[in-house]
Amino acid sequence: MLGIALLVFREVLEAALIVSxxxxxxxxxxxxxxxIxxxxxxxxxxxxLVAACAGAIEQAVGGAGQELFNAGxxxxxxxxxxxxxxxMSSHGRELAREMQSVGHAVKAGSSSLAMLLAVVALAVLREGSEVVLFLYGMAAGGAGTGxxxxxxxxxxxxxxxxxxxLYFGLLRIPLRHFFSATNGMLVLLAxxxxxxxxxxxxxxDWLPALGTQLWNSSAVLSNGSVLGQALHILVGYDARPSGIQLVFYLSTVLLLVTGMRLAPRFAAQRPHPPPDAASRQAS
Incomplete structure (x- = not known):
């Protein structure tokens, strides 16, 4: 029972951290x-649905279907x-002002929510399918119903x-720093x-390793530990990273940080409607 609980806990934890x-x-x-x-x-x-089609996915693309599905x-x-x-880099200040003065965010925030709905769905999809497949395998291997x-x-x-x-801890961040803090967490998450x-x-075998193991910090914090699993989701911790993993990690951080810095400049250059038009749109 404890083994099942631990493995389910790890999978649920990954999805729960992303959702939070x-x-x-x-x-x-x-x-x-x-x-959400x-x-x-x-x-x-x-x-x-993925669990029901697990066999077909596994055999697709020369037997690499599951890896390619997860990567996708x-x-x-x-x-x-x-x-x-x-x-958020171009709208975060507007959202913060609206939350402070009126008590709720501007309606424009819903357009970004539509994208994050998909992020939540993908997180639950991946971890949920692994839980279902794991439980199916345990049952087939003789695990008791109890x-x-x-x-x-x-x-x-x-x-x-x-x-x-984690969620309630994040809410304790002062509002003036809130969007910067959560944006930073999302960058590391991505x-x-x-x-x-x-x-x-x-x-x-779709990418070269560029060094199968740059370092090994498993003796300090292993990937399989609960803390290692949490840090893996939150900041991308890996006890034994390959070179190509480090390249993708740093490239993602660089691209997103650059985009966050450029977005406010482009937003400032766009023409804004006059105050009376903006008030009519809001109403």
Whole structure:
């Protein structure tokens, strides 16, 4: 039972951390609960479908289908997170002013939420499909019904609890620093997902390793530990990274930071409607 609970906990933790960061980053945006809840529901439905088609996915593309599927999901999430942080760089101050003066975010925030709904769905899709496949394998291997019934809820509750703790911790950040802090976390999250996607592509022989192991910090903090797993999601920690993973990680950080710095300049150059037109649009 404890083994099942631990493995489910790790998978749920990965999805819960991503959902928590997304929820915190969209603080004050109207209807964000619907978007995030919808993303979780879509991801869960997709995970069940993926599990049902696991055999076909595994055998696709010369037996590398699962690795390519995982890499595709992760890279799609990276693109959507990247779009959000660049968008927030040009609209974050406007959102903060609106939250301080009126108590809720401007309606424009919902356009970015649509992208983050997909990020939530992809996170739940990937981790949920792994949970379903893992439980199926455990049941086929002779795991008792009692172990599954007791272990799965324990793992789900534990992973969700850690996610909630992160979420409420982020909400304690002062509002004037909130969007910068959450944007920074999303940049590191995207870089970590890009690094993980690179590892899957390397396993499928689609990318060269450029050095199979640059260093090994497993003795200090292993990938399999709970803390290592959490840091892997939050900042892209890997105890044994390859060269190509480091290239993708640093490239993602560089591209997003550059985009975040350029976005406000382009936003400032765009013509703005006069105050009376803006008030009519808001109404």
């Amino acid at each position: 960061i997304v929820a915190a980053a969209t603080r004050g945006v109207p209807r964000r609960g619907r978007y 809840g919808g993303g979780i529901a879509l991801g869960a439905a997709g995970a069940t 999901v992760l890279l799609a999430a990276v693109l959507m997170i990247g779009w959000h942080v660049v968008w 172990d599954l019934v007791a272990g799965v809820p324990l793992g789900v509750v534990g992973g969700a609890a850690v996610g909630y703790a 870089a970590g997902l890009a690094s993980t996607a690179t590892r899957f592509l390397m396993q499928a």
